[in-house]
Amino acid sequence: MTSPVHYKTAWEDPGTRRAWRRTAMFRCAAALGCVPAFFAWLFAVVMTPVWLLVLWMPVLFAGIWYALLAVAGAASLTGIRRVLRVYPWQAGLAEVRSKKNGSTQFLVPDPERPEKTVGLEYGGGIGTGRHFWVRAVQSGQVTAAWFAGDPRYVGVVATPGPRNLLRIAQREATDWRMSPRKRGVSPDARARARAAGARVGEN
Template identity: 80%
Template sequence: MQYKTAWEDPATRQAWRRTAMFRCAALLASLVAFPAWLFAVVMTPAWLLVLWLPVLCVGLWYALLAIVAVASLAGTRRVLRVYPWQLDLTEVRSKKNGSTQFVVPNPERPEKSVSLGYGGMIGTGQHFWVRAVKSGKVTAAWFAGDPRYLGVVATPGPRHLVLVAQREATDSRMSPRKRGVSPEARARARAAGARVGGD
């Protein structure tokens, strides 16, 4: 059954809740790790601080990634409430820099495609989308959104939800995309949380 929006699908709502629980648990674990680190520093000889400082830096970086992941949950839900799933139209590729590229047909010119990226930062190498694509386990995906702005990618089911976006759709320092996009498509992208510029 094809739903008007992805969020109307009970399996999508369940996948979002599962994603939310996992990301919140990861954030909680990273926050609990700090008192454990502090306890280890206090209980060990002072010279071991040389070893504990790099551990702190790595822990803080992963805590920051966990905060960003939790913060993206609201944006993910917003996109899913606006767009339906496009099933198995998205091609998935691994790039040399360690990131994953999603190639999606342009909604208004299906003969052309638009690419969105995920990963490529320190600490994202073990994320499902980077590992699974690099190993060849995943070559196609579901997509909800407008690839010219932003969207949510999932493995069929859906599972492993991740929010992806073009930089100009989220970065206020860049001019939002206007060319080649109909007013209706821009209105939907705006409803999903993208920067689309004035009419």
């Protein structure tokens, strides 16, 4: 059996496609689960005294925030697949550590200057503290990860298998208000990053 890291792209690996489908089912279920949760909240409001609204409103606001996170997670599925269709897996390449602000940092060697590392972060916001990549890294359960992508732009991390797929990106690679990175990146690397869905600027 061919190892996932030996395929030309991560998406060619059957195990990776299965992992993506599992991720898709979980995230879509989480997003759709927000609908009955809202009706349950509405039922509770109707069936309890009016003065209890002071308690139910914070629950609504928290629910809305978690619903937005769930929808964002489902929306990222296309981005994950796009990265996996361009780049291969690199096993154990990414060093993982927890930061003081509660986020998880992934340190990956620069593709064109391997002696240097590039950092990407996930988490640190309200509602992200229970995410696998935050909990597992804080507890010391995970210290390294598989990586597919270009850390200067965008990538996908996973635990060996692969499992627990997560898309991570540099802010300038996704935020149109910022200038995309050009310096120190070869034309071929920029073309691949663009194919993976990153903003790389004009040639």
